Amino acid sequence: MLSSHNARLASARRLTSRRDRREAGRFLVEGAQAVREAVRAEAVLEVFATADAIVRNADLLSGLDVAEISPKDAAGLSETVTPQGLVAVCRAIDVSLGQAFGRSPRLAVLLVEANDPGNAGAIVRTADAAGAQAVVFAGGVDVYNGKAVRASAGSLFHLDLVLDAALDDVLAAAGGAGLTTLATTSGTGARDLDQLADDGTLAAPTLWLFGNEAHGLPDAVLTAADATARVPIHGRAESLNLAAAAAVCLYASARAHR
Amino acid sequence: MLSSHNARLASARRLTSRRDRREAGRFLVEGAQAVREAVRAEAVLEVFATADAIVRNADLLSGLDVAEISPKDAAGLSETVTPQGLVAVCRAIDVSLGQAFGRSPRLAVLLVEANDPGNAGAIVRTADAAGAQAVVFAGGVDVYNGKAVRASAGSLFHLDLVLDAALDDVLAAAGGAGLTTLATTSGTGARDLDQLADDGTLAAPTLWLFGNEAHGLPDAVLTAADATARVPIHGRAESLNLAAAAAVCLYASARAHR
Numbered sequence: 001m002l003s004s005h006n007a008r009l010a011s012a013r014r015l016t017s018r019r020d021r022r023e024a025g026r027f028l029v030e031g032a033q034a035v036r037e038a039v040r041a042e043a044v045l046e047v048f049a050t051a052d053a054i055v056r057n058a059d060l061l062s063g064l065d066v067a068e069i070s071p072k073d074a075a076g077l078s079e080t081v082t083p084q085g086l087v088a089v090c091r092a093i094d095v096s097l098g099q100a101f102g103r104s105p106r107l108a109v110l111l112v113e114a115n116d117p118g119n120a121g122a123i124v125r126t127a128d129a130a131g132a133q134a135v136v137f138a139g140g141v142d143v144y145n146g147k148a149v150r151a152s153a154g155s156l157f158h159l160d161l162v163l164d165a166a167l168d169d170v171l172a173a174a175g176g177a178g179l180t181t182l183a184t185t186s187g188t189g190a191r192d193l194d195q196l197a198d199d200g201t202l203a204a205p206t207l208w209l210f211g212n213e214a215h216g217l218p219d220a221v222l223t224a225a226d227a228t229a230r231v232p233i234h235g236r237a238e239s240l241n242l243a244a245a246a247a248v249c250l251y252a253s254a255r256a257h258r
Numbered sequence: 259m260l261s262s263h264n265a266r267l268a269s270a271r272r273l274t275s276r277r278d279r280r281e282a283g284r285f286l287v288e289g290a291q292a293v294r295e296a297v298r299a300e301a302v303l304e305v306f307a308t309a310d311a312i313v314r315n316a317d318l319l320s321g322l323d324v325a326e327i328s329p330k331d332a333a334g335l336s337e338t339v340t341p342q343g344l345v346a347v348c349r350a351i352d353v354s355l356g357q358a359f360g361r362s363p364r365l366a367v368l369l370v371e372a373n374d375p376g377n378a379g380a381i382v383r384t385a386d387a388a389g390a391q392a393v394v395f396a397g398g399v400d401v402y403n404g405k406a407v408r409a410s411a412g413s414l415f416h417l418d419l420v421l422d423a424a425l426d427d428v429l430a431a432a433g434g435a436g437l438t439t440l441a442t443t444s445g446t447g448a449r450d451l452d453q454l455a456d457d458g459t460l461a462a463p464t465l466w467l468f469g470n471e472a473h474g475l476p477d478a479v480l481t482a483a484d485a486t487a488r489v490p491i492h493g494r495a496e497s498l499n500l501a502a503a504a505a506v507c508l509y510a511s512a513r514a515h516r
Contacts, residue, residue: 004488019413020426036416040259046515050436062289084424115332122499122502124502125499125500125502126495126498127493128493128494128495129489129491129492129493129495129497129498130492130493130500131492132493133494134302136431151499152498153405153495153496153497153499155493155494155496156493156495158493158495159493194513194516202328226272230510231387233387234388234389234512235385235387235389235390235413235416236386236387236413236416237384237386237411237412237416239411240383240384240387240505241383241384241386241409241411241501242382243380243499243501243505244380244383244384244501244502244504244505245505246502247498247501247502247503247505247506248505248506248509249382251489251506251509251510252509254490254492255452255455258452
């Protein structure tokens with residue numbers, strides 16, 4: 001069993017910090033399901049696991065570089081309330097904007113200044129489920145944050161991730177890739193999602209733009225997008241939460257694409 | 259300013275426990291937006307607020323029974339990371355199953371053993387936004403939990419809530435109220451949401467059944483429902499998270515109803 005002071009373990013522990021993740025080009029993935037997806041994506045560099053977890057996940061771990069650690073050290077690598085005793089160090093898997101849009105996605109997402117890691121991860125998962133090919137992040141939370149990785153339930157390995165994108169670059173590249181840009185807002189000037197489905201707009205290859213949980217998208221983005229869209233509110237709620245709005249929009253596109 | 263040992267404050271503090279909420283028939287609502295909805299619903303019994311919050315929310319609080327408390331005591335009433343210094347004690351607002359279904363809802367939700375308070379609150383918010391008239395809880399989390407109340411963003415005051423419902427009663431009452439019961443599952447035997455939209459099933463008054471985050475709905479419920487439904491997965495995600503699945507299903511109904 002590795003000592004708590006082991007240098008590799010100490011390096012892994014530093015990956016709970018965003019700056020250290022970015023410097024190292026590495027991030028942590030926790031739990032059997034997510035590690036399985038990381039293995040499939042050939043992203044795993046090394047694995048830390050408790051004795052229990054090594055026994056429980058023998059099949060999954062065969063052929064990997066696995067170091068045994070104490071349950072306490074496993075908790076130190078975890079950002080969850082109930083650590084699973086199994087953490088993989090993965091190489092960063094994000095690609096450039098050019099690579100992502102060069103693959104001619106028919107459905108993609110741009111998240112602008114989203115601040116909640118659970119939302120970011122849930123949106124990656126929903127985007128994957130809805131058949132999107134890329135999720136682009138401009139500012140906001142780091143999708144390699146442990147809570148975001150966990151909320152993505154492995155989906156971050158299934159599509160192209162682009163990090164630290166500049167807004168102007170994304171909008172220009174979307175035009176070049178033939179993507180219609182739809183900026184979500186609760187503003188009254190926006191077109192209703194049902195209208196966009198009925199008039200055929202959603203049938204086009206689409207980049208959906210979602211903003212910050214509290215402030216939405218900047219005005220400049222609303223102006224620059226091809227159209228603004230809002231999820232209709234039929235009851236008395238002021239709005240949907242970000243992840244729910246993204247689910248409704250992405251599935252409206254998925255339906256229109258089929 | 260009330261002492262930390264004040265009896266009313268101590269009673270309010272006990273409402274952070276589910277059992278005490280149920281015994282008292284009261285629950286806590288935090289923050290200006292939610293308290294405003296509670297006032298509109300005539301559910302507020304008394305308010306505890308810091309000196310700052312009393313000044314900030316003077317309009318909202320006029321005519322209410324407000325007691326000033328310290329920031330520390332406000333944090334003790336809060337289940338959020340950043341307490342807002344404003345907490346209302348509200349009377350329980352749930353209604354009986356007979357009352358809720360007696361109003362002939364066209365769209366309603368049954369949550370069976372949902373365990374995450376954030377999910378429960380988010381689904382209440384989404385149900386409100388999609389125009390649902392009722393959300394019924396059978397087992398699982400308490401929607402009067404502080405995190406659930408917060409995630410509902412005031413929507414729990416906008417529709418009929420039914421708590422502690424027995425599954426058999428709900429299914430029988432749904433039949434009596436003319437509601438088609440659609441049980442969500444990721445099972446392969448289920449009908450695809452797009453098919454249910456295309457064949458007109460979703461146009462009927464509907465009770466959507468959603469299960470536990472990890473285990474889904476019990477088999478007996480899947481069998482007893484009028485139909486089983488699954489959200490189509492177009493990518494490589496195994497499933498959607500509960501709140502996202504609910505958003506997609508409820509908005510598919512809302513669109514079919516219009």
